[in-house]
Amino acid sequence: MPESDADKFSDASDALQINEEIAEIRKVKFPEFWKSRPALWFAQIEAQFLVHNIRSDQTKFNKLVCELDYSILEQVADIIESPPEKDRYNTIKTRLIKQFTESEGKRLRKLLNDVELGDQRPSGLLRKMKLLAGDKVGSELLQSIWMQRLPENIRAILASMDSTDNDKLAEIADKILDAREPQIESVQQLSTNTFNDLNSLKEEIRSLRAEIQNLKRDRSFQFHESRNRNRSSSQSRQKSRSACRPYKWIFQIADVACPILGADFLKQHGLLVDVLNKRLIDTTTKLGTSCVVKRTTHSGIFTVHNDSPYHQLLKQFPSITNPSLINK
Incomplete structure (x- = not known):
C-alpha cells in the first residue's frame, strides 16, 4: 500500500523534532541523584526537559540512563535491559521513587527522634517536619512536636498565643530568632576577640622565652670565653715566668747616678x-x-x-x- 502524504509529513515532523531534541539534550545537566528526595529530583530534571523542549519519551529515557550512577541503575537494570514498548521514562521514574522513598514508619521515627533546629530557622524546621509527617500527623500534634524543638524563650512566647496556624507561629518564631541574632553575634565576636587575644599573648610569651634562652646562651658563651682568656693569660704568665733565666755577671762598682749595663x-x-x-x-x-x-x-x-x-x-x-x- 503506497504511503500517503500525511504519513510522509508526520515522519518528517518526527525526524525534525528528534534532531532538535538531540541538539537540546546536550544542554541538560543532571545533578547527582538525591536518594533522600527522589521525587524532588525528578521534578528538577523534568523542569529542564520543559525548558529545552524535550518531549520524546525515548530521548528522556536515554538521557536518564546515561546520567544515573551504577548504584542507581542496579535498581532498574531489568527495565533497561528489557524496556517496555511505551512510557519507558515514567517506568524508571516510578520504580526509583518507590525504591528510595522512605516508608511512613521511618519518616515518623525521624520526625519524632532525629529532627532538630540546628542552624536553620523555625519556619524551615516546620516545613521539613511537614514533609516527614505527610497526612498521617494532625496539625495540633505536629505543632506540639515542632515547638519542643525550639529554644525555651521562643517556646514560652509562642505558648502564650492562642493560635492554631502553624505557619503564622513559625513566622513569629523567625522574627524572635532574628531579634536575638545581634546579641548572639556580639557574644560570638567577643569570644573570637578573646580567643585572638589569648593567641597573641601566647605568641608574645613564646617569643620572650626564646629571647631569654638566647640571652642565657650568650652569657654562658661569654663566661666560657672569659674563663678561657683568663686561663690562657695565666698560662702565658706562667710560661713567661718559666721562660725567664738568670743573668750572671761580675759588675764593677762605680760612682754614678744610674746603674749602667755595658x-x-x-x-x-x-x-x-x-x-x-x-x-x-x-x-x-x-x-x-x-x-x-x-x-x-x-x-x-x-x-x-x-x-x-x-x-x-x-x-x-x-x-x-x-x-x-x-x-x-
Whole structure:
C-alpha cells in the first residue's frame, strides 16, 4: 500500500523534532541523584526537559540512563535491559521513587527522634517536619512536636498565643530568632576577640622565652670565653715566668747616678736594645721588657779623679775600666 502524504509529513515532523531534541539534550545537566528526595529530583530534571523542549519519551529515557550512577541503575537494570514498548521514562521514574522513598514508619521515627533546629530557622524546621509527617500527623500534634524543638524563650512566647496556624507561629518564631541574632553575634565576636587575644599573648610569651634562652646562651658563651682568656693569660704568665733565666755577671762598682749595663753584658746574654720601642729583648727566650729612656750629662766613665794616687795605676791596667767586647 503506497504511503500517503500525511504519513510522509508526520515522519518528517518526527525526524525534525528528534534532531532538535538531540541538539537540546546536550544542554541538560543532571545533578547527582538525591536518594533522600527522589521525587524532588525528578521534578528538577523534568523542569529542564520543559525548558529545552524535550518531549520524546525515548530521548528522556536515554538521557536518564546515561546520567544515573551504577548504584542507581542496579535498581532498574531489568527495565533497561528489557524496556517496555511505551512510557519507558515514567517506568524508571516510578520504580526509583518507590525504591528510595522512605516508608511512613521511618519518616515518623525521624520526625519524632532525629529532627532538630540546628542552624536553620523555625519556619524551615516546620516545613521539613511537614514533609516527614505527610497526612498521617494532625496539625495540633505536629505543632506540639515542632515547638519542643525550639529554644525555651521562643517556646514560652509562642505558648502564650492562642493560635492554631502553624505557619503564622513559625513566622513569629523567625522574627524572635532574628531579634536575638545581634546579641548572639556580639557574644560570638567577643569570644573570637578573646580567643585572638589569648593567641597573641601566647605568641608574645613564646617569643620572650626564646629571647631569654638566647640571652642565657650568650652569657654562658661569654663566661666560657672569659674563663678561657683568663686561663690562657695565666698560662702565658706562667710560661713567661718559666721562660725567664738568670743573668750572671761580675759588675764593677762605680760612682754614678744610674746603674749602667755595658755592651759586653748585652752581648754575653744575647740582649737587644730596641731604642725605637723602648724595649730590651732577650733573643734566646724571645721575651722582652719595657725600658725608660733618660738623659745624662756624663760623656764617659771615670773611676777616680785625675789627681788621685790611683790614676797612674789604672792607666797601667786599662782593661779594668775599658772592658773588651771580644772574647779572649
